[in-house]
Amino acid sequence: MAVCPNCGYSKLLLTPLTCDGCRRVGCERCLGVYAYTYPVPGKPPVQHRVCSWVCFDRLATYNIGRGLTLAASGGAWYIGSYQLRPEAAQRAVRIQAEHYVLAERHEDAARLYETIGM
Numbered sequence: 001m002a003v004c005p006n007c008g009y010s011k012l013l014l015t016p017l018t019c020d021g022c023r024r025v026g027c028e029r030c031l032g033v034y035a036y037t038y039p040v041p042g043k044p045p046v047q048h049r050v051c052s053w054v055c056f057d058r059l060a061t062y063n064i065g066r067g068l069t070l071a072a073s074g075g076a077w078y079i080g081s082y083q084l085r086p087e088a089a090q091r092a093v094r095i096q097a098e099h100y101v102l103a104e105r106h107e108d109a110a111r112l113y114e115t116i117g118m
Protein backbone atom coordinates (compact mmCIF):
# COMPACT_ATOMS: atom_id res chain seq x y z
CA MET A 1 0.00 0.00 0.00
CA ALA A 2 1.14 3.52 -0.74
CA VAL A 3 0.04 6.38 1.48
CA CYS A 4 -0.48 9.95 0.34
CA PRO A 5 1.78 12.29 2.37
CA ASN A 6 -0.79 15.06 2.09
CA CYS A 7 -4.14 13.52 3.05
CA GLY A 8 -3.24 10.02 4.26
CA TYR A 9 -5.29 8.28 1.58
CA SER A 10 -3.89 4.83 1.00
CA LYS A 11 -4.23 2.75 -2.10
CA LEU A 12 -2.38 0.16 -4.04
CA LEU A 13 -0.48 1.89 -6.85
CA LEU A 14 -0.99 5.45 -5.66
CA THR A 15 0.36 7.87 -8.22
CA PRO A 16 2.14 10.77 -6.56
CA LEU A 17 0.86 14.04 -7.98
CA THR A 18 2.09 17.58 -7.44
CA CYS A 19 0.17 20.77 -6.81
CA ASP A 20 1.04 23.24 -9.59
CA GLY A 21 0.70 26.08 -7.11
CA CYS A 22 2.78 25.13 -4.05
CA ARG A 23 4.49 21.93 -5.35
CA ARG A 24 2.99 19.97 -2.45
CA VAL A 25 2.89 16.24 -3.20
CA GLY A 26 -0.53 14.69 -2.94
CA CYS A 27 -2.76 12.22 -4.69
CA GLU A 28 -5.76 11.95 -6.98
CA ARG A 29 -8.11 12.39 -4.04
CA CYS A 30 -6.73 15.55 -2.42
CA LEU A 31 -5.49 17.37 -5.53
CA GLY A 32 -8.23 18.58 -7.86
CA VAL A 33 -7.92 18.88 -11.62
CA TYR A 34 -8.16 22.51 -12.76
CA ALA A 35 -6.96 22.25 -16.36
CA TYR A 36 -6.04 19.93 -19.20
CA THR A 37 -3.42 20.15 -21.87
CA TYR A 38 -3.28 18.15 -25.07
CA PRO A 39 0.41 17.70 -25.88
CA VAL A 40 -0.20 14.81 -28.27
CA PRO A 41 -3.24 15.07 -30.58
CA GLY A 42 -5.50 12.05 -30.27
CA LYS A 43 -3.99 10.97 -26.92
CA PRO A 44 -5.69 11.44 -23.55
CA PRO A 45 -5.15 14.92 -22.09
CA VAL A 46 -2.63 15.65 -19.36
CA GLN A 47 -4.34 16.66 -16.12
CA HIS A 48 -3.05 19.59 -14.08
CA ARG A 49 -3.89 19.71 -10.41
CA VAL A 50 -3.90 22.00 -7.41
CA CYS A 51 -4.38 21.27 -3.72
CA SER A 52 -6.78 24.16 -3.13
CA TRP A 53 -8.44 27.12 -4.79
CA VAL A 54 -6.07 29.37 -2.85
CA CYS A 55 -3.22 27.72 -4.76
CA PHE A 56 -5.08 28.03 -8.03
CA ASP A 57 -5.73 31.74 -7.46
CA ARG A 58 -2.07 32.32 -6.66
CA LEU A 59 -0.99 30.41 -9.76
CA ALA A 60 -3.45 32.25 -12.02
CA THR A 61 -2.44 35.62 -10.55
CA TYR A 62 1.21 34.78 -11.19
CA ASN A 63 0.61 33.69 -14.79
CA ILE A 64 -1.65 36.62 -15.62
CA GLY A 65 0.87 38.94 -13.95
CA ARG A 66 3.63 37.69 -16.22
CA GLY A 67 1.58 38.44 -19.29
CA LEU A 68 -0.48 35.34 -20.10
CA THR A 69 -4.05 36.19 -21.03
CA LEU A 70 -7.23 34.22 -20.98
CA ALA A 71 -8.81 33.32 -24.26
CA ALA A 72 -12.14 31.69 -25.00
CA SER A 73 -12.28 29.10 -27.75
CA GLY A 74 -14.98 26.61 -28.64
CA GLY A 75 -16.88 27.20 -25.39
CA ALA A 76 -13.82 26.66 -23.18
CA TRP A 77 -11.37 29.05 -21.56
CA TYR A 78 -7.67 28.74 -22.08
CA ILE A 79 -4.73 30.28 -20.32
CA GLY A 80 -1.72 29.64 -22.50
CA SER A 81 -2.21 26.05 -23.69
CA TYR A 82 -4.14 25.08 -20.54
CA GLN A 83 -7.81 24.36 -21.03
CA LEU A 84 -9.46 25.37 -17.77
CA ARG A 85 -12.31 23.51 -16.16
CA PRO A 86 -15.42 25.70 -15.74
CA GLU A 87 -14.94 26.57 -12.06
CA ALA A 88 -11.26 27.36 -12.60
CA ALA A 89 -12.16 29.46 -15.64
CA GLN A 90 -14.62 31.55 -13.59
CA ARG A 91 -11.93 32.28 -11.03
CA ALA A 92 -9.29 33.03 -13.65
CA VAL A 93 -11.62 35.38 -15.53
CA ARG A 94 -12.24 37.30 -12.31
CA ILE A 95 -8.50 37.53 -11.63
CA GLN A 96 -7.83 38.68 -15.19
CA ALA A 97 -10.57 41.31 -14.91
CA GLU A 98 -9.14 42.60 -11.62
CA HIS A 99 -5.76 42.80 -13.33
CA TYR A 100 -7.31 44.95 -16.08
CA VAL A 101 -8.93 47.21 -13.49
CA LEU A 102 -5.56 47.74 -11.78
CA ALA A 103 -4.05 48.55 -15.17
CA GLU A 104 -6.98 50.97 -15.76
CA ARG A 105 -8.15 48.93 -18.75
CA HIS A 106 -11.77 49.29 -17.71
CA GLU A 107 -13.28 48.38 -21.10
CA ASP A 108 -11.37 45.11 -21.21
CA ALA A 109 -12.45 44.38 -17.64
CA ALA A 110 -16.10 45.12 -18.41
CA ARG A 111 -16.00 42.88 -21.46
CA LEU A 112 -14.58 40.01 -19.42
CA TYR A 113 -17.11 40.42 -16.61
CA GLU A 114 -19.82 40.34 -19.23
CA THR A 115 -18.64 37.00 -20.62
CA ILE A 116 -19.11 35.31 -17.26
CA GLY A 117 -22.36 37.16 -16.52
CA MET A 118 -21.15 39.45 -13.75
Ligand SMILES: [Zn+2]
Binding pocket: 019, 020, 021, 022, 023, 024, 050, 051, 052, 055
Ligand atom coordinates in the same frame (compact mmCIF):
# COMPACT_ATOMS: atom_id res chain seq x y z
ZN1 LIG B 1 -0.98 23.83 -3.43
Ligand SMILES: [Zn+2]
Binding pocket: 004, 005, 006, 007, 008, 009, 026, 027, 028, 029, 030, 031
Ligand atom coordinates in the same frame (compact mmCIF):
# COMPACT_ATOMS: atom_id res chain seq x y z
ZN1 LIG C 1 -3.94 12.77 -1.00
